[in-house]
Amino acid sequence: MSDVLEVRDLCLRFRGYSGMSEVLHGISLNVRAGERVALVGESGSGKSVTARIVLGLLQELPSAQVEGGLFFEGEDLNRLSRRQWQALRGTSISMIFQDPTSSLNPVFTIGTQFAEVLRRRDPKLSREAADERAGTLLQSVSIHDHARVLGAYPFQLSGGMNQRVVIAMALANHPSLLIADEPGTALDVTVQAQTLKLMHELVERSGTAVLFISHNLGVVREFADRVFVIYRGRIVEQGPTPAIFEDPGHAYTRALMAAVPRITGGGLPELNDSESAFLDPMVVHEGGKA
Amino acid sequence: MSAVLRLLSRRLGISLIVLVGVSMLIFGIARVIPGDPARIALGPNATEEQVANLREALHLNDPVVVQYGYFVADLLQGDLGVSLYTNRPVTLDIAQFLPATLELVLFAGVLMVGIGLPLGMWSARYRGRWPDHLIRVVSLLGVSAPSFVWAVILMLLFAFFLPIFPIAGRITDSFEITRVTGFLLVDTLLAGNGAAFADALWHIFLPAFALAVSGIGQAARLTRANMVETYDRPYVEMAQAYGFSARRIAAKYAFKPSLIPSLTIIGLDFAAMLGNAFLVEAVFAWPGLSRYGVAVILRKDLNAIIGTVLIISATFLIVNLIVDLLIAFLNPRIRHSERGAS
Secondary structure, three states: OOEEEEEEEEEEEEEEOOEEEEEEEEEEEEEEOOOEEEEEOOOOOOHHHHHHHHHOOHHHOOOEEEEEEEEEOOEEHHHOOHHHHHHHEOOOEEEEOOOHHHHOOOOOOHHHHHHHHHHHHOOOOOHHHHHHHHHHHHHHOOOOOHHHHHOOOHHHOOHHHHHHHHHHHHHHOOOOEEEEEOOOOOOOHHHHHHHHHHHHHHHHHHOOEEEEEEOOHHHHHHHOOEEEEEEOOEEEEEEEHHHHHHOOOOHHHHHHHHOOOOOOOOOOOOOOOOOHHHHOOOEEOOOOOO | OHHHHHHHHHHHHHHHHHHHHHHHHHHHHHHHOOOOHHHHHHOOOOOHHHHHHHHHHOOOOOOHHHHHHHHHHHHHOOOOOEOOOOOOEHHHHHHHHHHHHHHHHHHHHHHHHHHHHHHHHHHHHOOOOHHHHHHHHHHHHHHHOOHHHHHHHHHHHHHHHOOOOOOOOOOOOOOOOOOOOOOHHHHHHHOOOHHHHHHHHHHHHHHHHHHHHHHHHHHHHHHHHHHHHHHOOHHHHHHHHOOOOHHHHHHHHOHHHHHHHHHHHHHHHHHHHHHHHHHHHHHOOOOOHHHHHHHHHHOOOHHHHHHHHHHHHHHHHHHHHHHHHHHHHHOHHHHHOOOOOO
């Protein structure tokens, strides 16, 4: 299978007051067509910046310095002009953010925002046609009173409802890659589970590849085909989900798994912030590297 | 829309209370100004008897509370009394002078919003880069000097050294325009006289700009500050992730949420221009309420003083009311809230 996304030896440095600081130390990962790949790590490990680099957003910061190969559907993203890169966003690549309610604009109705998203693909789309398409899309995320939702402002809807709206928006233009940056982390667990299940079904049906960014191993295990574990800007372990969960090879992956509190009790696990073994070389499981 | 109606009725009620308070305050203050209004009005050659008669006619011998009662009774019939300075009803005087002032202030308000908001928007869009630095320096400059200083500077630069604009007045005297609204920009258009309209526009531009300069600076600074904050919000990042152009994000997604907090202050600035207009009018010999206002205060023309202050206060309150409604219109949280605005 061909790669939808390939990231090769990606480095990221920030220019700060105390000189350059390197955040990503050459990470490589790939997402194949229709595949769901998780990028797992703790806060500050470099998960979210990776997503923003793929979208080309971080490159617009004057203080950020990005190096490394980025290929989308075989095309070298680094050779695209800013305008061409921008044209990919919202059409071929889309993104879902952590908190659905705050990622929708508070002063425009859902309908207005949905129409704007649909016009990314189809600039001449009329508002009526946009509302109709949005209605169909909202039905696919199990929102049945779509007329009310389209006329509502985000603050009038529940978090779970907004999450469904955001998922529908993200898939509206049939992207070949969806980047989901800790989706639903801001929601409560049951709503998060429902919406993730919904998203799972939809991407499976449409064959959309997903780069799923998360710190939640339980969710990752359910959702992803393959996993990349990232720690301090390095990929420390990669492989198919079952292989990693059955036999975590790297000290950090083991620590990450031990960090999940058990429902059977036993108190919160004891963990060190860092350990020299966390910096061990990368562990690659069979079938992990394309 | 009932939330908006509730907001409107509540604000109208509050405005009325404020107006009553202002009328009492100015009624008291006007009577504390030293000098006998009757004596000043009649001049040094009038006899004691004439002065006493006038004092009696003006109820000046009654207690202040009783005088206020007479004033309110007249006011309820739309009568603000007769000016001792012009010998005409005060309402007539105000109707003659107020439109010129209002026209100046409204035009300045249009300049403030029309220049200040886009400047702030550009500044925020290019935050940290040179257009931002330039706009910030310019708007700081605008805020730093009072409007009458700008009036003098602009007049020297663009009417005296570089005679691009006229030095004084509202319109070249040779144009004869029938007064309909008292707003020359409107009346000239109603008369279909394009040349006179251009002339009036040419006259109003410099004083209105002088009046607006600090407001422009303030509006630009506020808009920038609020927008820079908005740019850090997730919904702006989402707009970027969906590939909307930087221009569209600035003009729509980041601008509208930022406008709501700016608008209250811009409304206050706008109302404050009513006060500043007095000084700018003096510099540009603008035939507005200011000359009248100063003249009646110096003559202790009680009715005219109170009338002028009341009208200015009422205008101030109306402007604030309009701004509140505008905010309610822009902010869906107020428009759709069940309990009305807090």
